[in-house]
Amino acid sequence: MSLKEFNDLAELDPAAVESLLKLARRLQDRPEPQALAGKVLALLFLSPSLRTLSSFQAAMLRLGGGSFVISPDMSIHGLETRSGIVMDGAAAEHLREAVPVISSYADALGIRAFANRSSLEDDLSDREYKAMRELVTVPLINMESAIQHPCQSLADWKTMDDLGIPRQGGKFVLSWAWHPRALPLAVPSATLHMAAMRGMDVTVAAPEGFELPEPIMARARAAAEHSGGSVRATNDRAEALEGAQVIYAKEWSSTRHYGDRLADAELREQLQDWCVDDPWFGTTAPDCRLMHCLPVRRGVAVTDRVLDGPRSVVIQEAQNRMWGQMAVLYQMIGPGA
Amino acid sequence: MSLKEFNDLAELDPAAVESLLKLARRLQDRPEPQALAGKVLALLFLSPSLRTLSSFQAAMLRLGGGSFVISPDMSIHGLETRSGIVMDGAAAEHLREAVPVISSYADALGIRAFANRSSLEDDLSDREYKAMRELVTVPLINMESAIQHPCQSLADWKTMDDLGIPRQGGKFVLSWAWHPRALPLAVPSATLHMAAMRGMDVTVAAPEGFELPEPIMARARAAAEHSGGSVRATNDRAEALEGAQVIYAKEWSSTRHYGDRLADAELREQLQDWCVDDPWFGTTAPDCRLMHCLPVRRGVAVTDRVLDGPRSVVIQEAQNRMWGQMAVLYQMIGPGA
Amino acid sequence: MSLKEFNDLAELDPAAVESLLKLARRLQDRPEPQALAGKVLALLFLSPSLRTLSSFQAAMLRLGGGSFVISPDMSIHGLETRSGIVMDGAAAEHLREAVPVISSYADALGIRAFANRSSLEDDLSDREYKAMRELVTVPLINMESAIQHPCQSLADWKTMDDLGIPRQGGKFVLSWAWHPRALPLAVPSATLHMAAMRGMDVTVAAPEGFELPEPIMARARAAAEHSGGSVRATNDRAEALEGAQVIYAKEWSSTRHYGDRLADAELREQLQDWCVDDPWFGTTAPDCRLMHCLPVRRGVAVTDRVLDGPRSVVIQEAQNRMWGQMAVLYQMIGPGA
Numbered sequence A, B, C: 001m002s003l004k005e006f007n008d009l010a011e012l013d014p015a016a017v018e019s020l021l022k023l024a025r026r027l028q029d030r031p032e033p034q035a036l037a038g039k040v041l042a043l044l045f046l047s048p049s050l051r052t053l054s055s056f057q058a059a060m061l062r063l064g065g066g067s068f069v070i071s072p073d074m075s076i077h078g079l080e081t082r083s084g085i086v087m088d089g090a091a092a093e094h095l096r097e098a099v100p101v102i103s104s105y106a107d108a109l110g111i112r113a114f115a116n117r118s119s120l121e122d123d124l125s126d127r128e129y130k131a132m133r134e135l136v137t138v139p140l141i142n143m144e145s146a147i148q149h150p151c152q153s154l155a156d157w158k159t160m161d162d163l164g165i166p167r168q169g170g171k172f173v174l175s176w177a178w179h180p181r182a183l184p185l186a187v188p189s190a191t192l193h194m195a196a197m198r199g200m201d202v203t204v205a206a207p208e209g210f211e212l213p214e215p216i217m218a219r220a221r222a223a224a225e226h227s228g229g230s231v232r233a234t235n236d237r238a239e240a241l242e243g244a245q246v247i248y249a250k251e252w253s254s255t256r257h258y259g260d261r262l263a264d265a266e267l268r269e270q271l272q273d274w275c276v277d278d279p280w281f282g283t284t285a286p287d288c289r290l291m292h293c294l295p296v297r298r299g300v301a302v303t304d305r306v307l308d309g310p311r312s313v314v315i316q317e318a319q320n321r322m323w324g325q326m327a328v329l330y331q332m333i334g335p336g337a
Helices: A014-029 A049-061 A095-104 A120-124 A127-133 A149-162 A186-197 A216-229 A235-239 A263-266 A314-333 B014-029 B052-064 B095-104 B118-126 B127-133 B150-161 B188-196 B214-227 B235-240 B260-268 B315-334 C016-031 C049-060 C097-102 C120-124 C127-133 C150-162 C186-197 C214-227 C238-240 C261-268 C314-333
Strands: A040-045 A066-070 A110-112 A140-144 A171-176 A199-204 A230-235 A245-249 A289-291 B042-044 B066-070 B106-110 B140-141 B171-176 B201-205 B228-232 B246-250 B290-291 C039-044 C066-070 C107-110 C141-142 C170-177 C201-205 C229-235 C246-248 C290-291
Touching: A014 A186, A014 A235, A014 C066, A040 C049, A049 A066, A049 A110, A049 B066, A049 B095, A095 A110, A095 B106, A110 A314, A120 A127, A120 C246, A140 A149, A140 B260, A149 A186, A149 A314, A149 B201, A171 A186, A171 A235, A171 B140, A186 A216, A186 A245, A199 A216, A199 A235, A199 B188, A199 B260, A216 A230, A230 B014, A235 A245, A263 C039, A289 A314, A314 B095, A314 C214, B014 B150, B014 B315, B042 B095, B052 B066, B052 B106, B052 B228, B052 B315, B052 C039, B052 C066, B052 C097, B052 C261, B106 B315, B118 B127, B140 B315, B140 C049, B140 C214, B150 B188, B150 B315, B171 B188, B171 B228, B171 C201, B188 B201, B188 B246, B201 B214, B201 B235, B214 B228, B235 C229, B246 C141, B290 C127, B315 C097, C016 C261, C016 C314, C039 C049, C039 C097, C049 C066, C049 C107, C049 C141, C097 C107, C120 C170, C141 C150, C141 C314, C170 C238, C186 C201, C186 C214, C186 C246, C201 C214, C201 C238, C214 C229, C229 C238, C246 C261
Parallel strands: A040 A066, A040 A110, A110 A140, A171 A199, A171 A245, A199 A230, A245 A289, B042 B066, B042 B106, B106 B140, B171 B201, B171 B246, B201 B228, B246 B290, C039 C066, C039 C107, C107 C141, C170 C201, C170 C246, C201 C229, C246 C290
Antiparallel strands: none
């Protein structure tokens, strides 16, 4: 099985996802410390990172290869991203050179570039990421773009498998959570699609004005139709949580006021009770889990007692980032790729 | 010999230290570039570093493994360290998640977190480091905490062995040195204990108001009793230096005014003659060495002519950081660990 | 063939350059992922970097070794570079310690330190780099100093070989290009010398006040005499470009007003037409190439249409940095070195 790009879990068919999950488990159980000897992964971070930064470096090392990191906080020359511009300002290097140059040293490239959050249309179409994709000739990994985060989705899928949370018929609630800032739609979009692909019965619970965009919902419904799952949305959190086996908490922007920071702030400031706490689990399945992609603001999106309690599987999710990414890298540039 | 933690040299018995020193010498003489193939060391720096940052990366590479570095100066999400806080400020990630997440990618973890220097009691008890230690499930290495720096101590011990400086009966002077700022007690505490464990006759020379805290002195006296060495303290520098085989210079905070920056500054400003210079060696042993853990401020703590002269062994000490740490890593996660 | 230092391409005889180029091609064609197992390269960046930072890390990884990076933008202790100073300011560490310490962990060391651009004499004599060179005991690589950039020159030489651009009789134009700031002379000096050593007929085209310094020109003329090439300079760009097979564009300081930022700025502000564009190729050889070391300011030094068109070989040059450096590292610290 060879993988050329890993941009969006939805681009893979179920057998391809299954193959990645199986390989991830194999590499977790039986180390292959020579599989990527002499292989190089370039990691370009245009947005901040902790898990992605760490887990990709660790993934390459465990397979006997290595990586290098480039991010604008380093002493590089300043990166210009706008096209057609006369570069007489501060930035001395354009992404049109930086991306091909970095790629030219590597067997595979990972790029992280968060949503600009000014135009919903641009972000939904992943315009910026797709423009960079044009510049790359080696296998490419999406380390979170405006609207995708396939590495997180693969890790979350594996985490639910590890925990024995059912695929068909499993009840998955993706719940909006409070946060002082308007965060991107990448994780909620990717998570919704992942759970739908996995065959689960998915409910998106969000306050009014924070409903996920219709194109995202439609795409997920189509995936659910194929997998035997279901997708629905509601503003009624209490109703959504009944019988849930997973509460996946995530903060995101108002979609009604997308790109309008002030209107978003005004809308969200009354929603501070969307902080996952013990009472949320009153009507869920007894062993309902709390999932979150991290970073999580304690006491804001989720309370300390939930994060520190037995329901939370956030560290397992984070660790599965590494095992999942090792499978992706192995299929991209490993033996037989 | 297997090592689960390396928090404090005092936690090891003399045979365990001997075993590390012997292994360090073996790895220096006979490279083992496959010993840690596929193994990953996570390095978390909450405080600045040059030697530790470089030498741990080099140590892993020489043994065929690798490492990744996380520090707050990177483009990460901002790290909150206070517990029980509502995270609605700038920091988006809490150490309670960051530490377990980073650990989950690694076979071993190193943490550096300097003393806060507000409460002497907190710093002496290594409260912050011990709280992080609770969050870690993989072998842990102290890369300098509020009150410990075992990697430096192991390197310094090896350096004295390399140079033939006697253990039993060797005369070791730990001298306070001038510096414009109030630095932590970690290196002086760890150094005092190391020299006492090594069986040396140790004198701590410091100006009034800068005496090392009694719990540190008492612990060192107990170690000396066990090793056949001795420990004493004096404010009389001239007397302390007579017959010294090693002057170990180190800058540290006023203990009389601990946490009181202004009172400390007032006290230290008259002490600029505590800059190690040629005359300090007038009554020492003829081949007396100058040791310092670095970084050293030239012309402030030690003069150029001493640092550039034949007495200085500061570069050897720094290099021994690598060999010592290779031994620690090998015992922690190497073959047979 | 063993290499102890790589400071300046001019220090190598033609057979040594040939040997490096041949080895670079071999390593490009036949990977040797174990050649540098357990070997460590230290990379000290006192100036910004993208290609050098990436390509050296990738080079070590492809040969089975590894590297670590130190730069002042990291959370290190602040680096003092002036000698004889009393260090009671912000910097806590002196290069006189930092360089030997970093070297002590490594099998080879790379240093980047751009020109200070205050004294032409200091920069031409590479005073700062040579001072650091005194502190290093392991093999040393110049990653761009005040006046040298041998890694770039080796890559550029290989790029022309790869493209079949003739050595003897090849027409090479090194052209000044516009830039808002006064950049160093390292790349133009190194490039001129490289093309002369390669046996090409070299023309330096620059506006009045930007002529390359006579010592640089004289040294290149001597190299050309030896190789059968030629070197000349002109202010007449149109005449220079006739029949060119390569236009190598590079931005550099006014040499008439070296170190005088205001006078330089005044002189250069009328020279914005020195931006390489399609009309420049009107009288060149039909397949004339555009070379540039990068980073390049689009619309300032070179237009978008030239950079995005078929004449541009800037990405190939950048990639050849890696292959060339692999050859240098292999000869320095590889099998048989």
